[in-house]
Amino acid sequence: MDYATQYQEYLARVNRALETACDAFLPEESEVCRAARYSLLGGGKRIRAVLVLAVCDMLNGDAAAAEQFAAAVEMLHCYSLIHDDLPCMDNDDLRRGKPSCHKAFGEATAMLAGDVLLTEAFEVIANVEAPAIVNVRAAKALGAGAGSRGMVYGQELDLKYEALAATEEQLRLIHRNKTGALINAAVQMGAAAAQANETQCKELEAYAFGIGLVFQIVDDVLDVTGSQEQLGKPIGSDSENDKTTFVTLYGTDGAMELAQKLNDRTCASLRAEFGEKSAFLEQLAKELLVRRS
Amino acid sequence: MDYATQYQEYLARVNRALETACDAFLPEESEVCRAARYSLLGGGKRIRAVLVLAVCDMLNGDAAAAEQFAAAVEMLHCYSLIHDDLPCMDNDDLRRGKPSCHKAFGEATAMLAGDVLLTEAFEVIANVEAPAIVNVRAAKALGAGAGSRGMVYGQELDLKYEALAATEEQLRLIHRNKTGALINAAVQMGAAAAQANETQCKELEAYAFGIGLVFQIVDDVLDVTGSQEQLGKPIGSDSENDKTTFVTLYGTDGAMELAQKLNDRTCASLRAEFGEKSAFLEQLAKELLVRRS
Numbered sequence: 001m002d003y004a005t006q007y008q009e010y011l012a013r014v015n016r017a018l019e020t021a022c023d024a025f026l027p028e029e030s031e032v033c034r035a036a037r038y039s040l041l042g043g044g045k046r047i048r049a050v051l052v053l054a055v056c057d058m059l060n061g062d063a064a065a066a067e068q069f070a071a072a073v074e075m076l077h078c079y080s081l082i083h084d085d086l087p088c089m090d091n092d093d094l095r096r097g098k099p100s101c102h103k104a105f106g107e108a109t110a111m112l113a114g115d116v117l118l119t120e121a122f123e124v125i126a127n128v129e130a131p132a133i134v135n136v137r138a139a140k141a142l143g144a145g146a147g148s149r150g151m152v153y154g155q156e157l158d159l160k161y162e163a164l165a166a167t168e169e170q171l172r173l174i175h176r177n178k179t180g181a182l183i184n185a186a187v188q189m190g191a192a193a194a195q196a197n198e199t200q201c202k203e204l205e206a207y208a209f210g211i212g213l214v215f216q217i218v219d220d221v222l223d224v225t226g227s228q229e230q231l232g233k234p235i236g237s238d239s240e241n242d243k244t245t246f247v248t249l250y251g252t253d254g255a256m257e258l259a260q261k262l263n264d265r266t267c268a269s270l271r272a273e274f275g276e277k278s279a280f281l282e283q284l285a286k287e288l289l290v291r292r293s
Numbered sequence: 294m295d296y297a298t299q300y301q302e303y304l305a306r307v308n309r310a311l312e313t314a315c316d317a318f319l320p321e322e323s324e325v326c327r328a329a330r331y332s333l334l335g336g337g338k339r340i341r342a343v344l345v346l347a348v349c350d351m352l353n354g355d356a357a358a359a360e361q362f363a364a365a366v367e368m369l370h371c372y373s374l375i376h377d378d379l380p381c382m383d384n385d386d387l388r389r390g391k392p393s394c395h396k397a398f399g400e401a402t403a404m405l406a407g408d409v410l411l412t413e414a415f416e417v418i419a420n421v422e423a424p425a426i427v428n429v430r431a432a433k434a435l436g437a438g439a440g441s442r443g444m445v446y447g448q449e450l451d452l453k454y455e456a457l458a459a460t461e462e463q464l465r466l467i468h469r470n471k472t473g474a475l476i477n478a479a480v481q482m483g484a485a486a487a488q489a490n491e492t493q494c495k496e497l498e499a500y501a502f503g504i505g506l507v508f509q510i511v512d513d514v515l516d517v518t519g520s521q522e523q524l525g526k527p528i529g530s531d532s533e534n535d536k537t538t539f540v541t542l543y544g545t546d547g548a549m550e551l552a553q554k555l556n557d558r559t560c561a562s563l564r565a566e567f568g569e570k571s572a573f574l575e576q577l578a579k580e581l582l583v584r585r586s
Binding site for chain 2: 025026027031032033079083089107108109112116119120122123126127132133135136140142144146147148149156159
């Protein structure tokens with residue numbers, strides 16, 4: 001199966017798993033849950049969820065468990081976007097080309113919708129029918145990636161350095177936490193579904209943080225070179241806010257060169273550990289590098 | 294050991310478990326984590342956490358696991374208070390007699406502090422060293438009690454009915470979700486630490502929702518008869534907001550009679566199942582009934 005077909009197949013499985021999770025954990029009679037569904041089911045590339053499935057596949061793991069972990073990481077990611085868009089944070093009115101959650105449902109409901117997605121992400125994991133150790137490993141990975149030594153810490157650093165000049169080191173620290181940590185959680189949840197060993201988990205961690213950084217560098221570039229139509233969100237927001245980015249540090253060409261170099265290294269290392277079975281994950285890394293949205 | 298001494302012993306164990314959880318999961322270098330600690334370690338009766346320990350004790354369970362579950366439920370409860378106090382929700386400036394989290398740290402940091410406490414509550418559970426099935430049962434209980442069919446749903450109902458006339462049935466539904474569900478989560482986490490059977494869990498559920506309702510009825514009464522000094526928060530806020538409460542429905546005497554009747558029934562049922570070992574939990578129920586703050 002070629003990469004694009006495989007991606008679509010994973011995506012279809014992710015979306016089915018999300019529908020199942022919604023039916024079980026986000027009942028329609030609740031306005032808060034309707035707001036959560038509005039944001040959760042509103043499309044998106046589902047990169048984190050696809051990573052869960054692809055890693056599990058590469059390691060011949062439990063596909064049914066991985067599908068539910070994929071739903072969980074997507075719910076977690078969605079909560080972070082809803083809270084990030086709120087007026088007290090980034091105050092963004094648009095998300096994926098439509099009104100952000102608080103614009104559509106009001107602030108209180110949007111905040112609770114984020115809270116409910118975060119809570120239910122962990123409940124989805126707890127309810128997976130697998131050896132209990134698999135659930136526990138997945139919950140540990142998600143907690144570590146999403147919390148105080150991961151994504152939330154990244155959001156804090158992002159707010160803190162927004163107005164200040166940031167060095168490359170600070171930028172990397174922000175991105176490692178804000179983006180890399182949750183991508184690593186996704187990858188480790190796929191590994192949990194396959195009960196992967198420590199060496200495999202370590203190699204996958206390097207892959208996760210590698211593609212996370214490339215993703216962010218390309219994000220910085222697209223904020224300058226992309227269009228609002230392609231991205232589904234306003235462009236130029238970084239320079240408007242005087243943010244330091246990889247583009248302000250190295251220019252668009254320099255930033256893309258850095259991303260290319262990082263990506264080559266990440267893919268070579270992955271192939272050295274997993275051989276030809278890593279083909280999909282390598283291609284995914286390359287797609288993140290050449291993406292236009 | 295008499296009730297008061299036993300309570301203090303439980304409380305000391307809870308506070309130690311919270312300090313341990315803070316050291317592991319809420320690092321001081323993060324402002325968000327400092328905000329979380331400010332709210333988490335700021336005192337409080339720790340009723341939910343004490344319930345985890347007492348139920349585990351009654352059933353001769355794993356005390357070390359229960360202590361960490363107790364920390365987790367208290368972190369969960371604390372997140373809900375922080376988010377509840379935010380301007381887009383109840384807009385409360387005071388909590389436990391001191392500035393609420395967003396008054397002390399700003400809105401963005403307070404929201405993230407709530408997010409981090411919610412995330413880390415589940416990470417604490419995942420990291421408990423016990424048979425994995427114990428962790429999974431505890432996570433299921435917390436997810437069910439805190440999420441879309443529990444506490445968050447209760448907050449949504451509370452916002453929805455705030456301005457409207459509410460019937461006793463609606464009031465009970467709000468309180469069952471807003472308060473009862475998390476108390477039940479606490480009790481079931483204690484039961485998980487003891488790997489309790491289904492009959493025991495069912496009886497404990499009845500106890501949890503019983504004392505949860507009594508707690509809320511007494512809350513409504515104290516909002517009329519208490520003082521700001523005793524409660525550490527403004528009184529009279531219900532009538533200011535034209536809220537329907539058990540007091541507006543039945544008067545203070547009628548409400549207290551109802552609470553007494555409910556409490557008698559709850560305690561009798563608990564004793565029938567667990568015999569003399571239920572003494573502490575019965576006394577705790579009675580204390581909630583006669584409390585002045």
